[in-house]
Amino acid sequence: xxxxxxxxxxxxxxxxxxxxxxxxxxxxxxxxxxxxxxxxxxxxxxxxxxxxxxxxxxxxxxxxxxxxxxxxxxxxxxxxxxxxxxxxxxxxxxxxxxxxxxxxxxxxxxxxxxxxxxxxxxxxxxxxxxxxxxx
Amino acid sequence: xxxxxxxxxxxxxxxxxxxxxxxxxxxxxxxxxxxxxxxxxxxxxxxxxxxxxxxxxxxxxxxxxxxxxxxxxxxxxxxxxxxxxxxxxxxxxxxxxxxxxxxxxxxxxxxxxxxxxxxxxxxxxxxxxxxxxxxxxxxxxxxxxxxxxxxxxxxxxxxxxxxxxxxxxxxxxxxxxxxxxxxxxxxxxxxxxxxxxxxxxxxxxxxxxxxxxxxxxxxxxxxxxxxxxxxxxxxxxxxxxxxxxxxxxxxxxxxxxxxxxxxxxxxxxxxxxxxxxxxxxxxxxxxxxxxxxxxxxxxxxxxxxxxxxxxxxxxxxxxxxxxxxxxxxxxxxxxxxxxxxxxxxxxxxxxxxxxxxxxxxxxxxx
Numbered sequence: 001x002x003x004x005x006x007x008x009x010x011x012x013x014x015x016x017x018x019x020x021x022x023x024x025x026x027x028x029x030x031x032x033x034x035x036x037x038x039x040x041x042x043x044x045x046x047x048x049x050x051x052x053x054x055x056x057x058x059x060x061x062x063x064x065x066x067x068x069x070x071x072x073x074x075x076x077x078x079x080x081x082x083x084x085x086x087x088x089x090x091x092x093x094x095x096x097x098x099x100x101x102x103x104x105x106x107x108x109x110x111x112x113x114x115x116x117x118x119x120x121x122x123x124x125x126x127x128x129x130x131x132x133x134x135x
Numbered sequence: 136x137x138x139x140x141x142x143x144x145x146x147x148x149x150x151x152x153x154x155x156x157x158x159x160x161x162x163x164x165x166x167x168x169x170x171x172x173x174x175x176x177x178x179x180x181x182x183x184x185x186x187x188x189x190x191x192x193x194x195x196x197x198x199x200x201x202x203x204x205x206x207x208x209x210x211x212x213x214x215x216x217x218x219x220x221x222x223x224x225x226x227x228x229x230x231x232x233x234x235x236x237x238x239x240x241x242x243x244x245x246x247x248x249x250x251x252x253x254x255x256x257x258x259x260x261x262x263x264x265x266x267x268x269x270x271x272x273x274x275x276x277x278x279x280x281x282x283x284x285x286x287x288x289x290x291x292x293x294x295x296x297x298x299x300x301x302x303x304x305x306x307x308x309x310x311x312x313x314x315x316x317x318x319x320x321x322x323x324x325x326x327x328x329x330x331x332x333x334x335x336x337x338x339x340x341x342x343x344x345x346x347x348x349x350x351x352x353x354x355x356x357x358x359x360x361x362x363x364x365x366x367x368x369x370x371x372x373x374x375x376x377x378x379x380x381x382x383x384x385x386x387x388x389x390x391x392x393x394x395x396x397x398x399x400x401x402x403x404x405x406x407x408x409x410x411x412x413x414x415x416x417x418x419x420x421x422x423x424x425x426x427x428x429x430x431x432x433x434x435x436x437x438x439x440x441x442x443x444x445x446x447x448x449x450x451x452x453x454x455x456x457x458x459x460x461x462x463x464x465x466x467x468x469x470x471x472x473x474x475x476x477x478x479x480x481x482x483x484x485x486x487x488x489x490x491x492x493x494x495x496x497x498x499x500x501x
Contacts, residue, residue, distance in 0.1 A: 028152045029183040071222050076187050107219035116221030
């Protein structure tokens with residue numbers, strides 16, 4: 001379901017050893033933070049360590065551990081979230097291959113004995129990197 | 136003899152997911168376009184898709200929304216709500232939490248002016264019974280959606296129907312989803328697979344497998360459903376496209392339900408709302424895999440005068456055609472089918488309001 005839209009074109013940003021990219025939801029309805037169960041971020045084949053990943057939505061930044069209990073913070077389907085992690089980007093290269101995988105729980109679909117459906121979607125796109133401007 | 140029904144034409148904004156998600160149009164723009172291009176008067180919305188912050192709805196927003204609906208001459212039919220039982224990753228909601236979770240959404244439906252809340256199969260007969268007085272308190276009818284891979288005569292649906300009968304609340308009913316009674320694997324999805332490089336030989340086998348399941352009728356239970364799902368995965372793997380297996384399985388079993396149209400008679404008196412699920416329109420102007428004409432005839436002959444929300448689901452895979460044109464064409468089929476049965480679809484807003492009041496009012500007196 002619209003997984004080809006996960007990575008927003010032209011949003012790769014680098015700030016020293018960290019990189020970030022805007023991501024869109026591959027689903028049709030808002031999901032709470034608790035259902036955003038995991039992500040990977042790789043630039044040019046180099047994956048950011050899981051513990052370095054951060055998720056920003058609604059003006060707040062979360063670790064994936066913090067998202068587990070975030071049942072009141074909703075990811076709206078027309079909003080971008082920002083996924084960032086420790087991965088160095090060589091700014092001299094014109095194009096970078098960005099790869100994102102998302103694991104989402106679909107909280108209203110119970111597929112078996114107390115088990116909630118989860119989906120894993122992946123997207124890969126090429127884009128230049130821009131240097132992050134201090135906020 | 137039952138008096139012929141006059142269903143109310145309408146649409147769910149879910150049909151336009153690709154455009155809304157793609158930020159081509161916002162909620163207000165979509166509502167205005169639905170009105171201007173005549174997809175109404177019935178308007179159905181999924182709370183969690185369209186309303187930021189749902190199920191919290193503040194008074195100001197509710198007022199603005201109601202003003203917009205009034206200004207555009209649309210009629211709110213159903214607010215689709217969700218039973219997010221798995222919202223905590225490590226456990227399911229307790230029964231008390233679930234009832235409160237649903238109560239907030241029923242309250243939102245009332246506040247936004249929707250007479251029906253569409254609920255889903257994860258609610259058990261016990262939950263529906265417990266929700267009946269809450270529905271009554273807010274004046275919102277709960278219409279549980281019968282969606283593939285379930286169907287009207289599925290044991291879980293019959294258990295709900297029997298409980299409705301026992302409880303006797305006019306605020307409990309069903310939403311009929313046409314995806315439970317499909318007659319073929321949607322050609323537009325086959326075209327999408329072709330564009331992803333699937334061979335005609337493989338796609339012919341997919342069609343044959345689905346047709347064999349259609350001949351057998353809908354799966355008797357979850358085990359048989361699982362076997363069919365597995366058969367699609369196996370077929371894809373045997374033919375060198377394991378990457379398509381889950382997609383074949385999800386769509387072949389979860390979107391294209393193989394029950395017969397008259398299966399709906401099992402729950403007909405409890406049908407309060409309809410999702411006119413469909414997947415595409417062919418060069419003859421007909422829906423090639425959903426028997427829209429037979430379904431409309433059944434509803435009209437059974438005296439159904441509730442709303443039919445056209446629910447276009449082809450947007451998942453069809454990124455080459457405008458959903459707006461496709462929905463207009465499907466609604467033309469519905470109107471033509473109603474006329475061929477000696478009745479008509481209601482397209483005037485004032486008439487739609489009267490008809491829907493009577494439809495739900497009749498339920499209240501039943």
